[in-house]
Structure formats: C-alpha cells, structure tokens
Amino acid sequence: MDILIPIVIALITSVFGPVLLEWAKSKFRRKPQPDPMPDAIKYNEQIEHQLDVILSELDCDQIYIAQFHNGGHFYPTGKSIQKFSVFYEVTTPSITSIKGIYQNIPVSLFNKPLAELYEKGEILVPDIETDPTYGLETFCVDNKYKSCYLLSLTDLDGRIIGVMGIYYINKKHKIVKDEWIFVRQKIGAIGNIMSNYLHSKR
Numbered sequence: 001m002d003i004l005i006p007i008v009i010a011l012i013t014s015v016f017g018p019v020l021l022e023w024a025k026s027k028f029r030r031k032p033q034p035d036p037m038p039d040a041i042k043y044n045e046q047i048e049h050q051l052d053v054i055l056s057e058l059d060c061d062q063i064y065i066a067q068f069h070n071g072g073h074f075y076p077t078g079k080s081i082q083k084f085s086v087f088y089e090v091t092t093p094s095i096t097s098i099k100g101i102y103q104n105i106p107v108s109l110f111n112k113p114l115a116e117l118y119e120k121g122e123i124l125v126p127d128i129e130t131d132p133t134y135g136l137e138t139f140c141v142d143n144k145y146k147s148c149y150l151l152s153l154t155d156l157d158g159r160i161i162g163v164m165g166i167y168y169i170n171k172k173h174k175i176v177k178d179e180w181i182f183v184r185q186k187i188g189a190i191g192n193i194m195s196n197y198l199h200s201k202r
Contacts (some may be wrong), residue, residue, distance in 0.1 A: 043197045044088075050190050051090045054166070057182060061169040064089040064099065065153065065190070067162040071104050082107040084163070095169060098143060110135070113150065117163060123150040126174040146172040151187055155195035162194060 051063045064086045071083030083106055089099040107114060112135030116123050125131045125148040128140045133148070140148050147168035152160045164187065166175075175183065 062091045062167040153191045
C-alpha cells in the first residue's frame with residue numbers, strides 16, 4: 001500500500017499536470033490588443049482624399065484641418081490646457097506648408113476668431129485688405145493670404161472638434177453659391193468621418 005501511493009501520485013501528476021498547466025496558461029494569458037494602425041491609416045487617407053477634392057474643386061492654394069486637444073495642465077490646479085494642432089494639410093506645389101509650425105498652439109492665442117467660429121460656425125474673409133479678419137490680421141499677412149475662409153467641423157452631437165481653413169494666396173477669391181453648397185457638403189462628410197473615428201472603441 002505504501003508503494004502504491006507514490007505511484008498513484010506520480011501517475012496523476014504526469015497525466016493531469018500538463019493539462020492543468022495548459023488550462024492555467026490559456027486562462028491567464030493576456031489577450032492580444034487589436035492593432036489600431038490600420039484604422040488610423042484608413043481614416044487619414046479618407047480625410048486627405050476629401051481635402052484633395054476640395055483643393056481641386058475650389059482652385060485654392062491651401063487647405064488644412066486643425067483639431068483641438070489637451071496640451072498639458074495649468075499649475076497648480078492641474079486644469080487642462082486647451083490647444084490645437086494642424087493635423088492635415090494639402091497645398092498646391094508652390095505653397096509653403098504650415099503644418100509643422102502650428103503644433104500645440106494654445107487656444108488663447110486665437111481666442112477672438114475661435115469665439116466667432118463657436119458662435120457662427122464660419123469666418124469669411126474674401127479680401128484680407130478690406131474685410132474684417134476677426135483678429136487674424138497678423139496670421140494672414142505673415143502667410144501672405146489674400147482670401148481666407150475658416151469653417152468649424154462638428155461631431156454628431158454638434159460639438160466643434162476641428163477647424164478647416166481654406167486659403168487663396170496667388171489671387172483673391174470670393175466663394176460663390178454653388179461653391180458654398182459643395183464646401184458645406186464636404187464639411188458635413190469630413191465631420192462625420194472624424195466623429196465616427198474619434199468615437200469608435202478601437
């Protein structure tokens with residue numbers, strides 16, 4: 001009897017030990033997280049395609065999309081600092097890009113135009129020299145803009161999640177009715193693309 005007990009224990013261990021070990025591995029193994037990169041690439045391609053279409057249709061020189069984000073915290077309360085960055089931009093070949101310059105910009109530096117955008121949803125400056133610029137004079141002059149249009153991008157709940165800028169540098173241009181219909185359709189499409197991506201679980 002004394003000999004049988006070690007034999008039985010050894011048998012149980014040899015048979016059930018590996019099974020229990022595999023069960024434990026499968027039970028506690030960390031599940032691989034889904035790769036967010038393919039979704040991000042597809043999303044970026046969709047946005048850039050829309051901007052390319054607008055650039056071509058309006059015959060403008062530059063289009064960008066700036067998005068709002070948390071850019072740090074105030075001392076000593078820890079309250080979030082609201083900033084924006086240019087995430088997407090398309091230009092004609094001769095135009096200098098501004099995307100690398102306008103990163104992590106405090107909202108306070110452009111408070112007047114942003115207040116106008118929040119109230120009316122758009123800023124229209126067909127002629128920089130004669131029309132109101134809502135605090136954008138230096139910005140427009142520094143970048144040699146002749147005509148400037150800013151439009152808010154909203155999510156499905158109507159909250160502003162970004163701003164689209166449409167600029168003319170080589171000529172002045174007043175956007176006409178048919179062009180506005182086209183632009184507002186694209187604004188709605190881009191807002192939906194952005195909102196769906198930002199609210200997706202992945």
